[in-house]
Amino acid sequence: MLIIPAENAVNWKRPPWVTLGLMLTCILVFLFYQAGDSRKLEQAVGIYLDSGLALLEGPAYEDYLQRKIRFEGEDERVFELQRFQKLRAEDENSWLAVSLLMDREFYQYLLQNRDVIWAPAERVRWLEQRTIIEETYIQRLSAQKLGLIPAKLSLYTLVTYQFLHGSWGHIIGNLVFLFLLGFTVEKALGPGRFLLAYLVCGALSGVVFTVFSLGSYIPLVGASGSISGLMGMYVAIYGLQKIRFFYFLGVYFNYFRAPALAILPVWLGKEIYDYWFAGATGVAYMAHAGGLLAGAGLVWLLGKSWLQVREEFFEPEEDEQDDRFTTGYAQAMASLGRMDFDLAKRQFEALREHYPDRPILLEHLYNLAKLRPDLPEYLSRTRELMNDTLSRRQPEKMIAAWQEYLSKGESYHPLAAEDHNRVLFTSLKQHDLKAAEKAFERLRSADDPLLTIEACRLLAEEFEKLQIAPKARHYRQLLQAD
Known part of the structure; x- marks a missing residue:
């Protein structure tokens, strides 16, 4: 499973x-580091067979497996024993050598029991020839050098074995x-x-x-x-x-x-x-x-x-977000088409919670709020739209929203002095002096002396730059009067 x-x-x-x-x-x-293993193992098998070590180790390996099965309860090793016996019967010497060389537990068993397994002369020959094969080939295999061997644990192999x-x-x-x-x-x-x-x-x-x-x-x-x-x-x-x-x-x-x-x-x-x-x-x-x-x-x-x-x-991926937005937006527009303004408002508000960076949603909410200019919501939506358009570097839209509010909602819920002051600064940057003067008049009526004085000074300096003396003189006189 x-x-x-x-x-x-x-x-x-x-x-x-x-x-x-x-x-x-x-x-x-x-591909590149471990690719050399097959060549090293092939060379090790050749030397192993030429030295006659298979004849020495073969009987010991069969006895080793039988001990594991009988005395240590490793019944699953019966299949290894059967496979080994089949290789010997069919004279598959190369595969036999691979089995003997690569069984690392068996090699440790031979090292620990060589005095019991062989006579002195055979023991010396085995140790000499097997050590050469181990040091020259087997220990240089990638798994032996960089694999994780519990009996020889090291910090670097805890990382290298993973690759x-x-x-x-x-x-x-x-x-x-x-x-x-x-x-x-x-x-x-x-x-x-x-x-x-x-x-x-x-x-x-x-x-x-x-x-x-x-x-x-x-x-x-x-x-x-x-x-x-x-x-x-x-x-x-x-x-x-x-x-x-x-x-x-x-x-x-x-x-x-x-x-x-x-x-x-x-x-x-x-x-x-x-x-x-x-x-x-x-x-x-x-x-x-x-x-x-x-x-x-x-x-x-x-x-x-x-x-x-x-x-x-x-968060959903961009494509998934676009699909969800398109579906929700279509539903809200359908509500607008049916003139179900309350439902449309709730739908646009829900969309804006998930997609706050979509300016079209705020514009729809502003237009819906504009239907009832006597309610405080129109004031709050106007301020939101003014802030949003200004942050998006759309000063013309910001000034237009302000002017529209003056004609529709100002008599119900006046804008604050800070709102008019922002429009004045923006108008001056856009060289819209008519809007700037209008914002100044609204600012004066909002009764904020500090902002009014600073705005008056800015208007005077701007008209002086443009060499419009009557206007400049007018605002200088206002400054002196204040």
């Missing part, structure tokens, strides 16, 4: 660069999930925090794997733990919100909606169940479980501080 979240679509106008960079890094490491993969199937599967989860979490956290959280989840996943595999020499490679961390972060970000999930069961697949956090125990339970009952499949189930808990835990612990989700994350 497979369950993955499918709530979001990729916004290619703002690509998830860190997610794509992580994917590219994994591919480059696999190594065992096969094309392994890397393709991981990169698909990395993309499906990564672009959403990167959008939620931002590139820098997303990258750090991804690496931390991978490291914590490796620590959990190490705890459950103490003393093991089998290297862990792959981004699965980090990706499990992304899954944990994904559901923790959405919390109890219902989101869409895709599921695949056998040949059947479909979508369902559920609270995001409800899926976390399902995922976690599956990994723990597989760890105990799936046997030796080569899948690091506890690393996955550790990643899930690490990702969810990071968001819960640091979600109100360092790992806080961006405010705009839950």
Whole structure:
């Protein structure tokens, strides 16, 4: 059974660069760094067979597997024993050598028991030749150098193992999930925090794997733990919100909606169940479980501080916003067409709450308020429109709204001195002296001496610049009178 979240679509106008960079890094490491592994292993197999070590180790390996099955209860290794016996019977020497060389637990078993397994002469020959192969080839394989080996844990391998993969199937599967989860979490956290959280989840996943595999020499490679961390972060970000999930069961697949956090125990339970009952499949189930808990835990612990989700994350994408706006706007305009002004007003107000940057909505609300100039709403909408047009550098519209209010609403609810003063300044900048003088007269009647004196001075200076002496003299006289 497979369950993955499918709530979001990729916004290619703002690509998830860190997610794509992580994917590219994994591919480059696999193609160029790990590409040398096959050559090193081929050389190691050739020397191993030429030295006759397969004849020494073969019987010991069969005995080793039988001990694991009989005395340590590792029943799943019966299949390894059967496969090994089949390779020996069919003289598949190369595959036999690969099995013996790459079983790192078996190599440790030989080192610890060589005095019992072989006579002195055979023991010396084995140690000498096997050490050369180990140091020259096996220890230089990517998984041995940069993979996470619980028995030899180091800080740098907690990071480097996340970029190594065992096969094309392994890397393709991981990169698909990395993309499906990564672009959403990167959008939620931002590139820098997303990258750090991804690496931390991978490291914590490796620590959990190490705890459950103490003393093991089998290297862990792959981004699965980090990706499990992304899954944990994904559901923790959405919390109890219902989101869409895709599921695949056998040949059947479909979508369902559920609270995001409800899926976390399902995922976690599956990994723990597989760890105990799936046997030796080569899948690091506890690393996955550790990643899930690490990702969810990071968001819960640091979600109100360092790992806080961006405010705009839950907002619809631009295309979706445009579609919603178009639909809502059409409904409001239809109400206007039916002259249902109260409904239209409520619809435009609801739209403006979600789309405050759409000036057309304020203009409609202003026009609706203008139908009742005796109500205070007309005054408030006029001020809003004046402020909005001024901020959008539309001074002509600002002056026009002011003049219209003077003719319709001023007798009911007068504008304040500050409103007239702003119009005066704007008119002077636009060289609209007629409007400026009109604003000055309204300002004088608003009874604000300080603003009136400053406005009078500005008008006097402006007329002096334009060499209109009578007007300049008039405003100078007003200044002296005040």
